Amino acid sequence: MSDLLERLRARGWRLTAQRRVVAEVLDGDHVHLTADEVHARATARLPEVSRATVYNTLGELVALGEVVEVSTDGRAKRYDPNAHRAHQHLVCSGCGLIRDVHPTGDPLADLPSAERFGFAVAAAEVTYRGLCPGCAAKA
Amino acid sequence: MSDLLERLRARGWRLTAQRRVVAEVLDGDHVHLTADEVHARATARLPEVSRATVYNTLGELVALGEVVEVSTDGRAKRYDPNAHRAHQHLVCSGCGLIRDVHPTGDPLADLPSAERFGFAVAAAEVTYRGLCPGCAAKA
DNA sequence: TTCATTGCAAAGCGTTTGCAACGTA
DNA sequence: TACGTTGCAAACGCTTTGCAATGAA
Numbered sequence: 001m002s003d004l005l006e007r008l009r010a011r012g013w014r015l016t017a018q019r020r021v022v023a024e025v026l027d028g029d030h031v032h033l034t035a036d037e038v039h040a041r042a043t044a045r046l047p048e049v050s051r052a053t054v055y056n057t058l059g060e061l062v063a064l065g066e067v068v069e070v071s072t073d074g075r076a077k078r079y080d081p082n083a084h085r086a087h088q089h090l091v092c093s094g095c096g097l098i099r100d101v102h103p104t105g106d107p108l109a110d111l112p113s114a115e116r117f118g119f120a121v122a123a124a125e126v127t128y129r130g131l132c133p134g135c136a137a138k139a
Numbered sequence: 140m141s142d143l144l145e146r147l148r149a150r151g152w153r154l155t156a157q158r159r160v161v162a163e164v165l166d167g168d169h170v171h172l173t174a175d176e177v178h179a180r181a182t183a184r185l186p187e188v189s190r191a192t193v194y195n196t197l198g199e200l201v202a203l204g205e206v207v208e209v210s211t212d213g214r215a216k217r218y219d220p221n222a223h224r225a226h227q228h229l230v231c232s233g234c235g236l237i238r239d240v241h242p243t244g245d246p247l248a249d250l251p252s253a254e255r256f257g258f259a260v261a262a263a264e265v266t267y268r269g270l271c272p273g274c275a276a277k278a
Numbered sequence: 279t280t281c282a283t284t285g286c287a288a289a290g291c292g293t294t295t296g297c298a299a300c301g302t303a
Numbered sequence: 304t305a306c307g308t309t310g311c312a313a314a315c316g317c318t319t320t321g322c323a324a325t326g327a328a
Contacts, residue, residue: 103250130258130261
């Protein structure tokens with residue numbers, strides 16, 4: 001993640017305490033927090049971080065391609081810092097848990113040109129839905 | 140779509156003018172309207188349709204499995220009446236246009252059990268993103 | 279010093295809900 | 304007639320924005 005901070009600095013980002021904390025919160029694997037969760041964890045480290053700043057910072061990280069927005073349900077967006085390795089998401093229909101997965105095969109290869117209707121297809125997002133072990137045990 | 144109305148009646152649905160209009164608006168291929176667009180088209184046919192009724196009716200159609208909610212962006216949900224044939228979506232990054240597509244291959248087959256982490260995977264959603272011919276020409 | 283960044287609070291958008299009036303079965 | 308359905312309007316959750324104060328470079 002220090003990589004991230006260096007990349008941001010190299011892009012001329014003005015590095016503030018708030019931005020550093022937001023970036024740190026997003027560190028780690030399988031992190032898919034909502035903006036509100038990011039705010040909660042950020043204020044735990046640094047009380048003076050406003051919601052607006054969290055939204056601003058997340059939006060900028062997304063624009064920079066460092067973080068990806070994931071809207072798994074109709075609820076709040078989640079932010080996925082694992083933008084540099086292609087992966088897909090496994091979402092629990094019960095509790096909303098999200099896991100990163102790395103399927104074999106390229107989904108793009110499954111879409112023949114006859115089915116592209118002239119679109120310049122750039123990417124494919126795959127979301128697998130099911131019950132996580134915990135929720136399956138309760139059901 | 141008359142099929143739909145008959146299915147609904149068979150399920151004991153109380154058939155009101157408002158519900159019929161909402162169902163009619165959703166008729167046709169490649170229809171992916173937001174709740175607000177459904178409301179606009181519904182009131183064009185029948186002025187006395189409230190937003191609340193549109194939301195209620197859409198929610199019931201989703202619960203009945205006749206319509207599928209699609210959240211392509213972080214904005215308003217869209218409603219896809221093509222629930223009876225497996226298909227995926229091609230979304231234009233420029234204008235938001237959505238097309239149904241029917242890829243070859245089953246995405247579920249691309250997720251080996253080692254990548255399922257104990258999840259009981261039930262379904263896979265695939266969204267292809269790119270530029271439609273119109274937006275590609277402008278870019 | 280300067281100008282981007284911040285915090286606050288209010289507004290915005292899409293959606294849901296409470297409740298009285300309504301209309302289908 | 305009875306009970307499910309409707310419309311209105313207010314409340315809601317999440318996100319964005321205006322503006323004055325702040326602070327990194």
